[in-house]
Amino acid sequence: MTIDYTQFPDARGHFGPYGGIFAPETLMAALAALQAQYATLKQDAAFWAALAADLRDYVGRPTPLYFAERLTAAYGGAKIYLKREDLNHTGAHKVNNTIGQALLAQRLGKTRIIAETGAGQHGVATATVAARLGLECVVYMGADDVARQAPNVARMKMLGAEVVPVTSGTRTLKDALNEAMRDWVTHVDDTFYIIGTVAGPHPYPEMVRDFQAVIGREAKEQVMQKEGRLPDALVACVGGGSNAIGLFYEFLPHEEVAIYGVEAAGLGLESGQHAAPLCAGRPGVLHGNRTYLMQDDNGQIMGTHSISAGLDYPGVGPEHAWLKDIGRANYVAVTDEEALAACRDLTRLEGILPALESSHALAYAKKLAPELGPDKIMIVNLSGRGDKDMKTLAAVEGFEY
Amino acid sequence: MSRIAQTFDRLRRQGRTALIPYITAGDPHPDCTVAAMHALVAAGADLIELGVPFSDPMADGPVIQKATERALAHGTSLAQVLGMVAAFRRQDPHTPVVLMGYANPIEAMGYVPFALQARAAGVDGVLTVDLPPEEALDGYLEALKTEGLDRIFLVAPTTPVSRLQAVADQGAGFVYYVSLKGVTGADALDVADVAEHVAALKQHINRPIGIGFGIRDGERAYEMAKLADAVIVGSALVKEMEGLQGAPCQQVVERVATALAPFRAGVDRADEEVKG
Ligand SMILES: Cc1ncc(COP(=O)(O)O)c(C=O)c1O
Numbered sequence: 001m002t003i004d005y006t007q008f009p010d011a012r013g014h015f016g017p018y019g020g021i022f023a024p025e026t027l028m029a030a031l032a033a034l035q036a037q038y039a040t041l042k043q044d045a046a047f048w049a050a051l052a053a054d055l056r057d058y059v060g061r062p063t064p065l066y067f068a069e070r071l072t073a074a075y076g077g078a079k080i081y082l083k084r085e086d087l088n089h090t091g092a093h094k095v096n097n098t099i100g101q102a103l104l105a106q107r108l109g110k111t112r113i114i115a116e117t118g119a120g121q122h123g124v125a126t127a128t129v130a131a132r133l134g135l136e137c138v139v140y141m142g143a144d145d146v147a148r149q150a151p152n153v154a155r156m157k158m159l160g161a162e163v164v165p166v167t168s169g170t171r172t173l174k175d176a177l178n179e180a181m182r183d184w185v186t187h188v189d190d191t192f193y194i195i196g197t198v199a200g201p202h203p204y205p206e207m208v209r210d211f212q213a214v215i216g217r218e219a220k221e222q223v224m225q226k227e228g229r230l231p232d233a234l235v236a237c238v239g240g241g242s243n244a245i246g247l248f249y250e251f252l253p254h255e256e257v258a259i260y261g262v263e264a265a266g267l268g269l270e271s272g273q274h275a276a277p278l279c280a281g282r283p284g285v286l287h288g289n290r291t292y293l294m295q296d297d298n299g300q301i302m303g304t305h306s307i308s309a310g311l312d313y314p315g316v317g318p319e320h321a322w323l324k325d326i327g328r329a330n331y332v333a334v335t336d337e338e339a340l341a342a343c344r345d346l347t348r349l350e351g352i353l354p355a356l357e358s359s360h361a362l363a364y365a366k367k368l369a370p371e372l373g374p375d376k377i378m379i380v381n382l383s384g385r386g387d388k389d390m391k392t393l394a395a396v397e398g399f400e401y
Numbered sequence: 402m403s404r405i406a407q408t409f410d411r412l413r414r415q416g417r418t419a420l421i422p423y424i425t426a427g428d429p430h431p432d433c434t435v436a437a438m439h440a441l442v443a444a445g446a447d448l449i450e451l452g453v454p455f456s457d458p459m460a461d462g463p464v465i466q467k468a469t470e471r472a473l474a475h476g477t478s479l480a481q482v483l484g485m486v487a488a489f490r491r492q493d494p495h496t497p498v499v500l501m502g503y504a505n506p507i508e509a510m511g512y513v514p515f516a517l518q519a520r521a522a523g524v525d526g527v528l529t530v531d532l533p534p535e536e537a538l539d540g541y542l543e544a545l546k547t548e549g550l551d552r553i554f555l556v557a558p559t560t561p562v563s564r565l566q567a568v569a570d571q572g573a574g575f576v577y578y579v580s581l582k583g584v585t586g587a588d589a590l591d592v593a594d595v596a597e598h599v600a601a602l603k604q605h606i607n608r609p610i611g612i613g614f615g616i617r618d619g620e621r622a623y624e625m626a627k628l629a630d631a632v633i634v635g636s637a638l639v640k641e642m643e644g645l646q647g648a649p650c651q652q653v654v655e656r657v658a659t660a661l662a663p664f665r666a667g668v669d670r671a672d673e674e675v676k677g
Binding site: 020 | 559
């Protein structure tokens with residue numbers, strides 16, 4: 001049976017058993033207003049034209065699809081193409097989404113923007129669009145992430161955003177999300193919450209997916225131009241899952257294209273020190289939706305570990321949970337070590353310094369390339385650039401930074 | 402009739418407003434929770450709201466967040482909270498107990514097993530902050546109904562009239578009116594605003610109304626008691642638990658009872674003026 005993927009989520013925001021609106025009552029009206037506004041805009045050609053113009057002139061799209069020849073040779077198998085989301089303005093795919101949501105915020109007459117951020121890329125992308133539209137901006141960031149992603153904290157401040165370190169819970173992305181939700185409940189009248197990934201209550205997973213889907217649309221056109229055929233495999237890292245669904249969505253109906261989402265295995269899945277809910281978690285409810293979560297037997301959310309702040313999250317977007325269950329996508333995990341090795345490979349072989357998040361996708365490509373063999377083609381989503389990770393990388397490589 | 406309905410019925414006949422204290426189960430120590438519940442009843446609680454600790458309390462302010470962290474540090478689980486209710490119930494067959502918490506611990510246990518065990522323990526109602534009526538339709542409502550547990554839903558200042566029907570249809574026991582836009586313990590109570598909303602709410606839902614969030618002192622309890630059938634006090638009590646980690650239960654019990662007294666007095670004063 002072929003599935004019409006455009007019919008998901010359903011009217012209540014469900015992807016099969018996943019997704020939904022598990023939100024505090026105070027937010028239900030705001031979410032309904034957002035849903036209604038987005039449903040109208042989704043059909044509004046002028047909105048998408050305005051968005052497309054911004055993506056072209058401000059973000060710098062389309063991003064290239066680059067054939068990584070030396071990496072391909074080194075990995076010894078399938079041809080590796082990189083979708084260069086690192087070349088977007090602000091250095092990652094995150095801006096595709098913030099541009100879209102900021103336009104929505106404007107249409108809803110909101111004057112204040114809030115966001116959560118892990119690696120700081122979403123925070124920077126949000127602070128950027130807020131500056132451009134003259135909106136007040138507050139970014140919540142786990143206190144541990146503030147320390148390990150210092151360059152992005154500085155960028156946000158430079159852009160005029162207030163960065164609030166979150167010291168509750170595990171001091172990482174999930175706690176930043178809790179704090180942003182608390183802010184939203186308190187300032188719901190004038191505030192728009194720009195969620196940075198395909199999670200949260202409906203309509204966020206749908207909306208963020210639609211804004212990120214430009215990645216896959218471009219990639220399909222580009223690979224058709226360069227190779228005259230569809231790729232055999234897609235590979236993307238999965239934190240909340242926005243860059244991954246962005247690449248995958250256009251290809252979902254093409255069953256012959258194999259899809260791989262790569263989670264953070266941290267110190268190894270067996271160590272328990274990881275951030276791989278799809279590989280090692282169970283379904284539950286967190287942050288507004290039902291999805292796979294890292295949780296203990298009592299339903300408490302567990303602390304996560306990943307060397308990459310952007311993947312250090314115990315949940316995942318509900319559409320990925322559903323794609324896993326129906327078998328359309330495969331979810332795998334690579335360790336901190338493997339990601340670091342792949343980061344080094346790409347930097348030395350291609351002169352491209354990838355984000356540690358994106359390095360997880362590259363690390364899986366290294367395993368997949370020889371399995372597929374040389375007559376196959378794969379596209380790896382290079383979701384962001386690695387400048388923000390220099391402190392972590394310098395410590396690993398053993399030089400001063 | 403449920404124990405909650407009976408309680409509100411009796412209080413109405415007596416011209417009294419219910420006082421509902423909230424404490425987080427397992428804070429400051431799991432061994433003290435049952436004693437604290439009894440002490441609250443002795444200090445004038447008509448119902449008890451028992452918080453089920455969850456790792457990600459996104460609707461709670463700093464006071465209850467910290468209480469949650471203290472409770473979780475002792476490993477307080479939903480199963481243990483049910484055990485506390487059962488222990489409380491053995492000595493107090495009358496005072497209704499409402500569990501307040503988040504969806505995931507209940508999801509992890511499973512709706513049906515949870516409802517069965519909650520009923521067996523003597524729980525009367527369940528309020529799940531992040532499970533609105535829309536999401537209750539996939540088994541939650543059914544499981545609770547089957548076991549005769551009241552589903553308490555929240556109504557907020559932002560709740561449009563169009564959503565009240567679902568709250569009326571699916572809920573039972575009482576309606577919990579969130580007095581402000583914010584998290585628990587916020588300092589933003591606007592009496593006139595609450596009065597207006599609660600009056601409107603009464604037009605649509607024929608069920609006792611409790612007001613909670615932001616009731617920080619006896620004076621505010623007095624103001625709220627004039628408007629509603631129940632006053633819910635949480636953060637102001639939970640704050641008293643700070644620093645009592647490792648303290649003997651006797652001290653916890655005294656502290657919580659003392660803390661409740663001004664709220665009881667405020668509510669009683671309102672009852673005397675308005676209803677007495
Ligand atoms: C470069 C980069 N890639 C990936 C991610 C993970 O997010 P998502 O899974 O939503 O793409 C982040 C998040 O911060 C990021 O900065």
